[in-house]
Amino acid sequence: MSEASTAPSSRGERPGEPRRIVILGSTGSIGTQAIDVIKRNRDRFRVVALAAGGKNAALLAEQALDLGVEAVAVARATAAQDLQLAFYAEAQRRGYATGDYKVPRIVTGPDAAAEAAALDCDVVLNGIEGAAGLTATLAALRAGRTLALANKESLIIGGDLVTGLAAPGQITAVDSEHSALAQCLRGGSAAEVRKLIVTASGGPFRGRRREELADVTPEQALAHPTWAMGPLVTINSATLVNKGLEVIEAHLLYGIPFDRIEVVVHPQSIVHSMVEFTDGSTLAQASPPDMRIPIALALGWPHRVAEAAPACDWTKAASWDFFPLDEKAFPAVGLAKQVGQTGGTFPAVFNGANEECVGAFLAGRLPFTGIVDTVEKVVAEHSGGGVVTLEAVLEADRWARARARELSSSG
Known part of the structure; x- marks a missing residue:
């Protein structure tokens, strides 16, 4: 079993000082939730740089001034002027006089996120969506930074290219499923692991037969019953492609063969994944479906961040359901396993x-x-x-x- 998420995140840290964080994809869902965690734990974390696509210059400027970052990277070179204007507007809104606020260094272009990933820091949180995050993942690993990985695609498409660069403990998982697996794997040795069980909500079409999916509209597919995510990840959750990608990610992170990784449908999204051990016992990680919990753990690994998000309310009655995956209606997981094995x-x-x-x-x-x-x-x-x-x-x-x-x- 790989130690990708089982060792302390301590490279380059200064004893007694907050961990220095670079957030890639700061205006997206992962980035904004990470900032929420960090702002409530300024004694533990300090953001030194942000990166985003550049479409939401106003939010990026607000984040940068809130956090006092040293640099901001935007993928769209044409966004530099928009960002400068956004800084000025945000400063005016806060009542700053002209010149009375520090403008971060602005880096632009297709390699801007990779440049940010190599800056002097302790942890790079890669929350970029899709394959575009690969170069930043490689840059963070080459620079020796701990990589808090939400951009699963970069690990999956990079494969050996990424795992070959990563030192033990250099990658910490942000996906709730892989964070759950990392926590459960603490309960036994590698030789004692029988299988990994990755849970899936089933998306908005759980229980439908394949012939009932032909006329699904984008509006229906974007209406995820549990999570609020970007359009790509939401559609991937509806087709279960996302779960197929997570199976490949689990294999790459933890070194478990594909025939020992299973997917089970769990509509409540409270149990985020499980590990079955050779003695017949199974450990499960349970928490409300709130991404701030795995984000906080990835940033603070191996230590937890107190009050990252509310816990389950055990004073209220609840029931959890588990169903086998209908691979005929949702063939993406089986296809992903074949692709991963190849x-x-x-x-x-x-x-x-x-x-x-x-x-x-x-x-x-x-x-x-x-x-x-x-x-x-x-x-x-x-x-x-x-x-x-x-x-x-x-x-x-x-x-x-x-x-x-x-x-x-x-x-």
Whole structure:
């Protein structure tokens, strides 16, 4: 079993001082919740830099001035002027006189997040969405930073490229499922682990047969019953592609073979994952569906952050349900396991094709069931192999997206 999430997060820390944090994707769901945790624990954490796409300059400026960061990185080079104006407007709103506030250094361009990831800090929280987070993940690992990983795609498509760079304990899991597994794995040795059980809410279409999914609309698919997430992750949760990606991530983080990783549907989303041990016992991690809990643990690993979010209320009656996964209606998990076992650049193809297909579905060019069907066709056409390099991964991603566009347009 890998020690990716089982060792202290202490590289480069200054004893007695707050951990220095860089947040990538600060204006997104993960980033804003991380900032909430950090602002309530300023004795433990200090944000030194933020990175975002640049679409929400006003929020980014507000975050930067609230946290007193040293640098802000935006992917869109044209966003620099917007950000400067947003800083001025936010300063005026706070009653600052002109020049009486410190403007952070602004870094722009497609490599801006990677530059931020290599800044002097203790922990890089990668909350960038999709394959775009890969270069930042690699930059953080090369710089020796602890990587709090919410951007599962970068680990999945990078595969050996990422795990080969990571030292033991350098990656801490932010996904609630993988955080749960890391906590449960503390209960036994690697030799005592029989299987990992990853829970899934089942999304908005739990219990439906495949033929009942053909006419699903984007509005229906975006209405997740439990979590508030961005459109890509929400659609991935509806198709269960997200769960397939999490199975690959669990394998890469903890070194458990795919045939010993199972998915079970748990609609309440209270048990976030489980570990079954060889003596027949199973450890489960339970908490309300609030991402601030796994985010706080990833930032503070191996130590917990008090009052990160409210706990379960054990004074109220509750029941938890568990159902087997209907792989006929939701074939994404089985396909992801095949892709993960094949390895190479196949996970990059799976992920890239899916991101394109989700976009096609949201634009009305592809039916809901066509998302995974098209991804399966693209994967079947791929012939990638050999050593995984950054160039090979990026080329596989480009090819998969182009082929998925062709198939979704012709369909």
